[in-house]
Amino acid sequence: MTGNTPDGPTAPSLDAGSRRSSPATLEDVARAAGVSLATASRSLNGSSRTVNAAYRSKVLDAAARLNYSPNLSAQAVARGSTMTVALVVADITDPYFSSIAAGVVAEADQGRLIVTMAATERDSERELEIVRTLRGQRPKVIILAGSRREGDPSEEALRRELEDYERAGGRVVLISRNELGFRTVQIDNASGAADLATALVGLGYRRFSVLTGNRELKTAADRLDGFTSGLERAGIRVEADRVVQSAFTRDGGYEGMRSLIAAGVQADEVVFAVNDVMAVGALSALRDAGLTPGADVAVAGFDDIPTVQDVWPTLTTVNVPLVEVGRAALRLALEETDASVSADSDASTAPGSPVATSVVVRDSTPRRA
Amino acid sequence: MTGNTPDGPTAPSLDAGSRRSSPATLEDVARAAGVSLATASRSLNGSSRTVNAAYRSKVLDAAARLNYSPNLSAQAVARGSTMTVALVVADITDPYFSSIAAGVVAEADQGRLIVTMAATERDSERELEIVRTLRGQRPKVIILAGSRREGDPSEEALRRELEDYERAGGRVVLISRNELGFRTVQIDNASGAADLATALVGLGYRRFSVLTGNRELKTAADRLDGFTSGLERAGIRVEADRVVQSAFTRDGGYEGMRSLIAAGVQADEVVFAVNDVMAVGALSALRDAGLTPGADVAVAGFDDIPTVQDVWPTLTTVNVPLVEVGRAALRLALEETDASVSADSDASTAPGSPVATSVVVRDSTPRRA
DNA sequence: CTGTTAGCGCCTTCAG
DNA sequence: CTGAAGGCGCTAACAG
Numbered sequence: 001m002t003g004n005t006p007d008g009p010t011a012p013s014l015d016a017g018s019r020r021s022s023p024a025t026l027e028d029v030a031r032a033a034g035v036s037l038a039t040a041s042r043s044l045n046g047s048s049r050t051v052n053a054a055y056r057s058k059v060l061d062a063a064a065r066l067n068y069s070p071n072l073s074a075q076a077v078a079r080g081s082t083m084t085v086a087l088v089v090a091d092i093t094d095p096y097f098s099s100i101a102a103g104v105v106a107e108a109d110q111g112r113l114i115v116t117m118a119a120t121e122r123d124s125e126r127e128l129e130i131v132r133t134l135r136g137q138r139p140k141v142i143i144l145a146g147s148r149r150e151g152d153p154s155e156e157a158l159r160r161e162l163e164d165y166e167r168a169g170g171r172v173v174l175i176s177r178n179e180l181g182f183r184t185v186q187i188d189n190a191s192g193a194a195d196l197a198t199a200l201v202g203l204g205y206r207r208f209s210v211l212t213g214n215r216e217l218k219t220a221a222d223r224l225d226g227f228t229s230g231l232e233r234a235g236i237r238v239e240a241d242r243v244v245q246s247a248f249t250r251d252g253g254y255e256g257m258r259s260l261i262a263a264g265v266q267a268d269e270v271v272f273a274v275n276d277v278m279a280v281g282a283l284s285a286l287r288d289a290g291l292t293p294g295a296d297v298a299v300a301g302f303d304d305i306p307t308v309q310d311v312w313p314t315l316t317t318v319n320v321p322l323v324e325v326g327r328a329a330l331r332l333a334l335e336e337t338d339a340s341v342s343a344d345s346d347a348s349t350a351p352g353s354p355v356a357t358s359v360v361v362r363d364s365t366p367r368r369a
Numbered sequence: 370m371t372g373n374t375p376d377g378p379t380a381p382s383l384d385a386g387s388r389r390s391s392p393a394t395l396e397d398v399a400r401a402a403g404v405s406l407a408t409a410s411r412s413l414n415g416s417s418r419t420v421n422a423a424y425r426s427k428v429l430d431a432a433a434r435l436n437y438s439p440n441l442s443a444q445a446v447a448r449g450s451t452m453t454v455a456l457v458v459a460d461i462t463d464p465y466f467s468s469i470a471a472g473v474v475a476e477a478d479q480g481r482l483i484v485t486m487a488a489t490e491r492d493s494e495r496e497l498e499i500v501r502t503l504r505g506q507r508p509k510v511i512i513l514a515g516s517r518r519e520g521d522p523s524e525e526a527l528r529r530e531l532e533d534y535e536r537a538g539g540r541v542v543l544i545s546r547n548e549l550g551f552r553t554v555q556i557d558n559a560s561g562a563a564d565l566a567t568a569l570v571g572l573g574y575r576r577f578s579v580l581t582g583n584r585e586l587k588t589a590a591d592r593l594d595g596f597t598s599g600l601e602r603a604g605i606r607v608e609a610d611r612v613v614q615s616a617f618t619r620d621g622g623y624e625g626m627r628s629l630i631a632a633g634v635q636a637d638e639v640v641f642a643v644n645d646v647m648a649v650g651a652l653s654a655l656r657d658a659g660l661t662p663g664a665d666v667a668v669a670g671f672d673d674i675p676t677v678q679d680v681w682p683t684l685t686t687v688n689v690p691l692v693e694v695g696r697a698a699l700r701l702a703l704e705e706t707d708a709s710v711s712a713d714s715d716a717s718t719a720p721g722s723p724v725a726t727s728v729v730v731r732d733s734t735p736r737r738a
Numbered sequence: 739c740t741g742t743t744a745g746c747g748c749c750t751t752c753a754g
Numbered sequence: 755c756t757g758a759a760g761g762c763g764c765t766a767a768c769a770g
Contacts, residue, residue, distance in 0.1 A: 021536050023504065025747060036757045041749060049750095052755065066429045067533065073451060074747035076442035077762050084485075092471040093675065093692075102461040105488050109499075114506065116485045119474050135392065135438040137483065164436065167390050171660070182459040215393065250679070280679045287681065306462065312681040313658065323462075405741045410765060421739065443763035446746045729763055 024066035033062035040309075044070065072114075076138065083142040083168070085115050085330060086134050090122045094249070094277060095305035096322060100145050100175065103326020111334070113140070122146075122248070122322045131161050138170075141333040145175040147353045150216045155180075171333040175325060177218045185329045185355065189219055189302075190226030190353045191273075192318040192357030196300060197230025199359045200270055204368030205298065207269035211256040211278050213248030220248060223274040223302055242269075246278075253278025257285035265291070269364055270298035279315055283364070298365040313363035320357050328355065381514075382472050393435035402431035413439065445507070449537070454484050454510040454699060455503050463646060464674035464693060465617070470545065474697020476538040480703070482509070491617070497523045500530050507539075511704040514544040519585045524549075540702040544694060546587045554698045554724065558588055558671075559571045559595030561687040561726030563668060564642075566599025567683075568728045569639055574667065574736030575640035577607045580625040580647050582617030589617060592643040592671055611638075615647075622647025626654035634660070639667035640736055645674045645686055652680055652733070682732035689726050697724060 030040035035055055043051045043059040051059075062068075076082040087104050089097040101117065110117045116137065120127040127144075134142060142165065152158075159180050162172045170181065178184035201207070208231060213220035228238055241263065246256035252271050260271060273279035279301030288294045293299050294313035301308060301317040308315035376609040399409035404424055411420045431437075443709035445451040456473050458466040470486065477484045486504065489496040496513075503511060511534065517600065521527075528549050531541045567679060569577070577600060582589035597607055610632065615625035622642050642648035648670030655662045655710040662668050663682035672675060676682035 008573075020538060023507070023534075023537050027747075037748080038750080038757055038759095039755090042756090045749080050755075055756085069501075071446070071503045071507060073442040073445035073507065073749055074762095075749075077440070077446050077764085078747075078749040080749095082442060092474060093464065093467050095464075095467075098467040099463050101467075101486070102488065105461060105486055109487065114485050117470070117474055118478065118482050118484075119471065132438075133481075136441045138440060138442065151527070164390075168392050169389060200528075230407075250675070280676070283681075284679050291760065296742095306619070307649070307676045307679075310653045310676075310680055312652075342557075395765095396763075406764080407741060407743095407766085408739085411740090414765085419739075424740085440763055443746095444765075446748085447763075447766095448766040449746065 019065055022061075023071070024068045024092070026068070026070065028066055029059060029062045029068050032066060033058040035059060035090075044068075045075075046319070048327070082138050082140055083113050084137055085113050085137040085143065085333070086118070086137060086139040086280035087115055088118045088120060088127065088130055088134070088145070090120050090146040090322055091249075092117070092119050094308065096275065096277070096303055098147055099322035100326040100329070101307065102142060103328075104330050105289065105326075107327040107330040113330075124152045124154050128158050130160065131158060131165075135161075135165065140168045141171045141330065143173045143175065143244050143329050143333065144178075145329075146219070147264070150218060150221075152216070162289070173329045173333045175329055176209075183332050185325055185332060186353075187219075187320055187325065188354040188357050189222035192320070192359070193223040193226030193274075193302065194230030195357070196234070196272065196302070196318050197227050198234065198315075199361060200272075200298075200300065200365060201231070201234045201236065203361070203365055205270045206236060207266050207364075208236065209242040209244075209260055209269055209271040210238060211253055211260070211271060211273040211282055212243060212245055213252065213274060214245060216249060220274045227272055227274075248275065250277045250281040254285045255281075255282030255342065257282035261285065261289050261291070265297050267296060268368065270300055272300045272302075276301040276303040276308050276315065276317055279313055279317070279364075280307065281313070283313075294364050294366055300365055304360055308362075313366075316362045316365040317360055318357050319354060319360050325355055373616045381532055392440070393437045393441065395434075395437070398431045398437050401435060402427040404428060405708045411435075416442075441555060448520045451507050451509055452482050452704070453506055453508040453509040454512065454661075455484050455487070455506060456484055457487045457489060457496065457499050457503070457514070459489050459515040460618075461486070461488050464676060465644065465646070465672055466514055468674065468691035469695040469698070472510060472692035472697075473699050474695075475692070475729070476696040476699040482699075493521045493523050493527075497527050497530065500527060500534075504530075504534065510540045510542065510699065512544065512698050512702065514587070514698075515546075519587060541558070542698045542702045544698055547709045552640050552701050554694055554701060555722075556588075556694065557723040557726050558591035559598075561689070561728070562592040562595030562643075562671065563599030563602070563615060564726070564728050565641070565671070565685075565687050566596050567603065568730060569641075569667075569669065569734060570603045570605065572730070572734055574637070574639045574734070575605060576635050577605065578609060578611035578613075578629055578634075578638055578640040580629070580640060580642040580651055581612060581614050582621065582643060584614060586617060596641055596643075617647065618642065619650040622650030622686055623654045626651035627658070627681075630654065630658050630660070632683055634666050637737065639669055641671075642668045643671055645670035645672040645684065645713070648684055648686070648733075649677065649680055652682075652684075663735055665734050669734055673729055677731075682735075685731045685734040686729055687726050687728050690724060694724055 026040050030037045040059050042049050043056040105115050118130045172185045174182050176187045212224045215221055243261055244256045246252035273282050283293045301315050304317045304319035376656035395409050399406045403723040409428050474484050487499045543551050543553045545556040581593045584590055613625045613628055642651050652662045670684050673686045674690035
């Protein structure tokens with residue numbers, strides 16, 4: 001069976017040793033092609049230098065034959081820079097973050113970039129720690145999504161860390177939070193929430209409650225503020241005791257709704273949860289309390305994550321093109337690779353125009369008679 | 370404003386050049402500590418060699434002072450191996466995969482491992498391509514989740530690619546598909562589905578339909594088979610025309626359900642969708658057709674993704690500990706680092722015991738009177 | 739225990 | 755245009 005009768009052209013590589021064959025190196029390729037290491041290198045990577053066509057194809061052949069694949073680590077060491085983009089999110093299972101991640105990954109492989117991923121579990125100490133260990137990777141880009149709160153004790157340390165990183169040539173992009181003074185993909189949280197408020201008023205609602213995350217969470221605060229100011233424009237105020245804070249998660253929404261219910265819900269009110277996962281939790285809380293969301297109390301969210309079209313009632317929300325946000329983040333990081341001609345130092349900090357949001361009215365906020 | 374009056378002790382580091390300061394190297398540290406490169410290296414990494422405490426602390430001090438962070442690429446080149454685990458999934462936004470990813474990431478950073486991520490978008494050509502480009506990373510582990518179908522034309526090429534990779538010292542772990550003969554985290558799809566069938570029969574159901582993904586998808590096939598054989602045990606057969614194939618996605622479930630409805634649904638039947646995202650789509654399809662899921666037709670899924678507790682009716686399903694599956698995958702990859710004492714060549718292929726699944730009955734399958 | 743010295747795989751001047 | 759040689763940051767024998 002294991003005889004070595006040449007199997008004809010069917011067996012392309014001579015029966016390779018099946019024991020620990022390490023990958024071919026560039027030197028192997030060069031030797032096989034009968035050229036120098038330099039020539040091999042120049043033909044295989046996108047060097048600016050040009051190479052004699054005959055040599056080049058000999059190299060390409062050899063590389064294919066040996067199944068050569070350049071060692072990215074070695075390239076990184078030699079070039080002094082990697083092709084890595086590091087993405088750090090709060091929680092991968094949260095649709096908000098997984099959508100953003102999908103966008104980053106999609107954009108990345110249109111540029112032969114590798115994306116690495118880490119999760120903070122919503123702990124800003126941990127976030128700082130992660131960013132610190134990220135330095136070892138020497139990523140070309142660091143994208144930070146969520147989980148930062150204002151006035152956080154580790155805030156300053158994080159900023160310093162990121163500044164050092166940029167000073168070393170890295171690019172950092174923040175998603176929906178620019179307090180730190182870096183490139184940012186802004187999401188128009190405030191005006192999206194204001195638009196939602198206006199739409200709800202237009203549907204006939206006059207009483208409002210809101211389920212918000214920790215107030216220090218910039219995103220949560222902006223959405224709350226936008227919502228209340230949208231209502232103010234219609235001459236409506238939301239009672240202070242109808243604003244409840246809880247975790248920025250599904251369970252947070254559930255708990256928040258429970259306390260709202262405990263305090264007494266009005267038949268004609270709508271509760272605005274500052275994000276969809278919270279809203280979805282709120283729907284369940286209502287149901288578990290024997291109430292019918294939509295009919296008994298209206299609910300609205302923010303983000304337009306995929307699942308809100310499959311809950312019942314389908315959720316009125318504010319659409320945020322999350323996948324696009326992820327792509328935009330990476331594009332923003334990569335643009336103008338050498339900041340040579342920035343007019344003033346603030347230019348590189350300019351957030352650019354925020355990504356647009358739009359209200360989507362569904363069944364959870366039926367028009368009031 | 371930009372004067373340079375020393376700001377007192379507030380400025381910890383001597384006003385560092387704000388222009389492109391590249392990270393400190395090990396050599397910088399060694400010099401600052403007044404020791405040799407080797408000593409610095411030995412004190413900073415977990416070398417087996419021991420070093421004089423005095424020297425060691427001098428090095429540690431210098432490293433801290435210079436904010437040194439080892440260049441992982443350089444370490445990889447020198448050591449000949451990386452700390453990278455490459456995870457390739459079909460679709461990051463799918464809760465099934467994002468849960469697994471979360472598990473892998475969680476397990477990874479208990480081992481200073483870095484996880485990189487790529488998405489196949491359910492295209493097996495793309496999967497092959499991804500695995501190929503992965504070689505450049507020289508990852509220590511490759512974890513493949515989903516998106517492979519039996520009899521796929523690129524199957525053989527993929528197998529070869531992965532074998533080469535293992536031959537070079539890498540570890541591959543497949544999730545819920547062992548056709549290729551690699552380490553696998555098995556999910557007990559068949560018996561989970563059979564248990565579900567039994568439970569449904571116990572609830573009083575006698576008529577069944579199933580929404581399945583492409584039959585070549587191992588996971589889909591196993592769940593279908595398990596389900597039907599579970600029914601057979603109760604003497605029940607599912608009509609061939611009540612098994613419809615569609616995409617393994619939410620929209621697939623929606624479309625599948627539509628055609629089931631078009632063919633005529635029975636009031637006393639339950640439709641089993643082979644995964645939760647399909648089931649959730651099915652719920653919406655029912656609703657859009659004016660039917661009430663649970664009451665008019667029962668629905669059951671598989672996976673127990675988080676959102677099924679927030680849809681209405683809450684979904685009966687089979688729980689799969691997805692996050693744990695992710696962790697298990699990485700652990701499996703890392704165990705027994707040198708396959709020195711494997712009894713026979715099949716040993717390394719042994720799937721180990723499959724992760725247990727368990728039926729969770731909820732509101733979408735009310736007990737039949 | 740410490741320092742010197744080769745590499746690791748690749749890129750990139752610098753001479754031919 | 756090509757090849758030889760030095761270097762990237764770090765590790766791992768190998769001598770002291």
